[in-house]
Amino acid sequence: MTSTTLEVGRPRESPFGRIWALVKHHVLTVYALLAFVYLMLPIAIVIAFSFNNPVGRFNYTWSSFTLNNWKNWDGVPGLRSAMVLSLEIALLASIVATLLGTLIALALVRYGFRGRGATNFLIFLPLSTPEIVLGASLLTLFLNLSIVFGFWTILIAHVMFCISFAVVTVKARLIGFDRHLEEAAMDLGANEWVTFRKVTLPLIAPAILAALLLCFAISIDDFVVTYFVAGSRTTFPLFVWGAARVGAPPQVNVIATFIFAVAVIGMVANVLVQMRRERAAATA
Amino acid sequence: MGFLHRHRNLTPYLLLAPGLLYLGLFFVVPLGFLAYQSLESGNFDVGYAFTWAWGNYWDAIQNYRGHFIRSLEYAGIATVLALLFGYPLAYWIAFRGGRWKNLLLLFIVAPFFVTYLIRTLAWESILADHGPVVSVLRDVGILGNDGRLLATSTAVVAGITYNFFPFMALPLYVSLEQIDPRLIEAAQDLYASKWKAFLRITLPLSLPGVVAGTLLTFIPAAGDFINAQLLGSPKNHMIGNVIQSKFLELTDYPAAASMSFVLMATILVMVALYARAVGTEKLTG
Numbered sequence: 123m124t125s126t127t128l129e130v131g132r133p134r135e136s137p138f139g140r141i142w143a144l145v146k147h148h149v150l151t152v153y154a155l156l157a158f159v160y161l162m163l164p165i166a167i168v169i170a171f172s173f174n175n176p177v178g179r180f181n182y183t184w185s186s187f188t189l190n191n192w193k194n195w196d197g198v199p200g201l202r203s204a205m206v207l208s209l210e211i212a213l214l215a216s217i218v219a220t221l222l223g224t225l226i227a228l229a230l231v232r233y234g235f236r237g238r239g240a241t242n243f244l245i246f247l248p249l250s251t252p253e254i255v256l257g258a259s260l261l262t263l264f265l266n267l268s269i270v271f272g273f274w275t276i277l278i279a280h281v282m283f284c285i286s287f288a289v290v291t292v293k294a295r296l297i298g299f300d301r302h303l304e305e306a307a308m309d310l311g312a313n314e315w316v317t318f319r320k321v322t323l324p325l326i327a328p329a330i331l332a333a334l335l336l337c338f339a340i341s342i343d344d345f346v347v348t349y350f351v352a353g354s355r356t357t358f359p360l361f362v363w364g365a366a367r368v369g370a371p372p373q374v375n376v377i378a379t380f381i382f383a384v385a386v387i388g389m390v391a392n393v394l395v396q397m398r399r400e401r402a403a404a405t406a
Numbered sequence: 407m408g409f410l411h412r413h414r415n416l417t418p419y420l421l422l423a424p425g426l427l428y429l430g431l432f433f434v435v436p437l438g439f440l441a442y443q444s445l446e447s448g449n450f451d452v453g454y455a456f457t458w459a460w461g462n463y464w465d466a467i468q469n470y471r472g473h474f475i476r477s478l479e480y481a482g483i484a485t486v487l488a489l490l491f492g493y494p495l496a497y498w499i500a501f502r503g504g505r506w507k508n509l510l511l512l513f514i515v516a517p518f519f520v521t522y523l524i525r526t527l528a529w530e531s532i533l534a535d536h537g538p539v540v541s542v543l544r545d546v547g548i549l550g551n552d553g554r555l556l557a558t559s560t561a562v563v564a565g566i567t568y569n570f571f572p573f574m575a576l577p578l579y580v581s582l583e584q585i586d587p588r589l590i591e592a593a594q595d596l597y598a599s600k601w602k603a604f605l606r607i608t609l610p611l612s613l614p615g616v617v618a619g620t621l622l623t624f625i626p627a628a629g630d631f632i633n634a635q636l637l638g639s640p641k642n643h644m645i646g647n648v649i650q651s652k653f654l655e656l657t658d659y660p661a662a663a664s665m666s667f668v669l670m671a672t673i674l675v676m677v678a679l680y681a682r683a684v685g686t687e688k689l690t691g
Contacts, residue, residue, distance in 0.1 A: 139599045154498040157491060158513045164528035164568070165520050171531075182531045222425035233418035241422060248433050250621070250677065251670060252629025254646050258653055258666045259436035262443045265659075282432040285425055343521055345632065350653065362523045366636070370527060378524045385519035386512065393508040400505075 165382065172375035180369040191372040195380075198373045204361035205377060207273070208342050211357065215280035216337035222281070223288025224330055230289070231296040248286045256283055257350030264351060271353025279351045280344065284337040291336055295329030339385070444663035454660060462664035470648055470665065474672065477644040480559070480634075481627035484566035488574035488623050489616065491567070496578035496615075497608075500585075507583070514575045517568070526565055526636050533561050533637065557639035565633035573622035581615025582608070617684055621677060628673055645669055 171181055175188040196202050230241060248256065260279050264271060303325070307317040345359040352360055362374055444462055448454040467474070499510045517525055533539055533555040540556075543549040555561050585608060593603040631646030645665060652662035 136599070139601075143600050150494060150498050151502065153494055154502075157495045160491075160568075161513055161517055161571070164525050164532065165516060167528040167531060168520055168524055182534060183536065222428055225421040226425040229418040229421035233421075235415070235418040241426065244426065244429055244434075248429070250625055250673075252625060252646075252673065254629045254631065254649055255437075255440075255666045255670050256433075258649060258662065259440040260432065261653060262439040262659065262663060263432075263436035266439050266443070278432055281428065285429060289425075339518065343518070345521075345523055349650075359521055359523055362521060362527070366523065366527055374524065378520055381521070382516075382519045386516065389512055389515075390509070393512070396508065397505060 168375050169379045169382070172372055172379045174372055174375075176372060178369075181372045181375065191376050195373050195376045198365075198371045200356060201361060201371075201373055201377070204356045204358045207276075207355060208358040211273075211276055211280055212338045212341040214277055215284055215341045216334050218281045219284030219337045220288045220292075220330060220333045223285050223333060224292050224326075226285070226289045227292035227296055231293055231299075245286050245289050248283060249290075253283075253344075253346040254350075257347040260347070261350040271351060272355050275351040275353065276348055276355060276357065279347050280341045283344070283347060284340060287336055287340060288333040291333040292326060292329045295326055295332075299325060342381075440663050440666060443659050444667055446660045448660075450657040450659075459660065462660050463668060466661060466665045466668050470645060473643060473645040473648050474668065476642070477628050477646065477669070478672065478676070480563050480566060480642075480644060481624050481630075483563050484570065484627050485574070485620055485624045487563070487567045488571050489578075489620065492571060492575040492578050492619065493612075493616075496575050496582050500579055500582035501587070511576075511579065514572050514579070518572055522569060523632065523636075525569060526632055529561075529565050529568065530556065530636055533564070556637060557642070559638065559642050561637040562633050562642045562644075565637045566627050566630060569630075569633065570623045570627050573626070574619040577618035577622065578612065578615040581612045581618075585611045613684065617680075620680070625673055625677070629669060 170184070172191055173187050173189065174181055174184055175186045175190065176183075177185050226241070226245065229235070230238065230245075257279070260275070260282070263269075264275050269275060304317050304321050307321045308314075312320065343359065344357075345363065348357050348360060349363070356364070358377065362370060365371060365374060442456065443454070445456060445459050446454040447457045447459040447462075495514070499507055499514075503510050520528075531537060535554050535556060540549060540554060543555070544551060544553060549555070589607050589611075590603050593607050594600065598606065628644075629646050631644055631650050634642050634644045634647050646669075649662050649665050649669070652658045652665070
């Protein structure tokens with residue numbers, strides 16, 4: 123809290139300014155806490171209702187606590203296959219998109235070439251196109267070419283909307299990259315490929331991992347585009363959509379809670395490791 | 407690699423080729439097909455024929471003007487609300503978060519870890535007629551005894567605001583976090599009040615975040631149909647709902663395709679106007 127120490131010994135500030143500072147300091151903190159409650163509220167509901175024992179079809183009102191939904195997470199027909207399809211698509215799409223995106227990012231940051239501006243624009247465009255237009259345009263493509271909707275059309279679509287995210291993520295890391303390290307490797311007799319494998323790749327590995335995770339998260343959560351190109355196949359979000367019309371079973375909350383828990387544990391662990399590393403670096 | 411060494415100027419194109427080819431095939435070409443389809447006439451049963459049917463665009467704007475305007479209205483209000491809610495929160499984390507900043511950021515991204523549809527369904531149960539919010543609002547008299555939140559525009563805007571909030575708060579945080587606190591101290595040393603220092607230093611320096619957040623929130627919000635579908639009534643339907651049902655339920659492809667283009671064009675025009683108003687140099691940051 124560096125700002126509080128700064129306020130001490132500032133007599134030249136008007137009394138109004140001091141009161142304002144005091145009010146602002148606490149109001150802002152209270153506000154932040156309220157905002158966190160707001161952000162967490164629906165998540166808390168989702169988690170709580172995964173332990174609900176609903177009366178009737180709709181899992182909307184609390185009746186009693188049960189662990190049955192967790193024990194029988196697989197008890198709803200179609201849920202497991204939807205989950206498996208989502209995981210398969212997310213895994214494949216994130217790998218392909220990150221590979222293609224990393225190559226584009228390398229070209230964009232490393233090389234001056236004709237058509238750079240156009241390339242940047244082409245990367246930016248899918249990010250600024252509403253998802254419904256992306257889905258609709260793929261739908262017309264597949265319809266007009268009489269391509270059968272299913273696994274491959276979903277995969278093609280997911281790779282497409284993930285590429286730009288991968289490019290942006292890897293590019294951000296490459297821009298802050300010290301090229302002297304590579305030059306040093308080349309001076310020491312390494313050729314381009316060896317330099318790339320031994321120097322460049324390890325240094326941008328965190329960005330590649332981040333791109334993979336981002337693409338995975340975007341893919342597994344995608345509803346709109348998938349809805350247009352899935353045909354008769356069902357991913358997890360599509361399953362939820364179908365189930366919502368007739369009352370979503372509490373098992374849907376179980377899966378959602380599980381995904382949430384895995385993601386949060388991963389993120390918290392990552393942040394804590396980073397903090398420890400920073401502290402170690404600071405004391406060293 | 408000998409080949410690459412001799413043709414160094416080819417390397418960037420070889421790196422770009424697979425990805426750009428992919429985007430060309432599955433992003434640009436489909437948009438071409440969509441454009442083609444939007445100028446067709448006919449119907450699903452007798453088939454469609456390309457007839458330069460510009461009338462489709464005219465019909466889309468004429469018949470669904472209300473939906474277009476509503477989409478821009480809801481997305482606009484939700485974007486402003488997200489900015490107003492998000493700015494103080496991002497500010498607090500950036501300047502008061504200390505070494506817990508990254509952990510606090512988790513609260514902002516956490517909603518993204520719950521499937522979009524499930525988040526929205528959770529709001530459905532929170533805002534439901536027998537839910538906690540409605541009963542409190544009825545008790546304090548803000549809502550009448552038979553007043554409701556679900557199936558109103560309020561619920562749809564609230565849903566959009568919540569669902570796209572992280573898109574606003576994250577860029578805001580990134581730009582606020584980069585501000586050198588010494589600049590603010592310097593302003594105060596030069597007798598600027600805290601408020602003035604905020605207006606003259608912090609706010610202008612955080613504008614790239616405001617611009618990025620606004621675009622990242624507005625664009626997906628304007629094309630959204632999930633919130634209107636789950637939290638609203640047909641009266642609150644947005645253009646996304648119409649496009650979706652025309653494509654997937656009514657199979658009126660030419661009309662749906664032309665509406666998609668009108669939506670895309672509207673968004674691009676709004677983004678361009680906005681970029682012009684705030685200055686393009688801030689857009690590229």
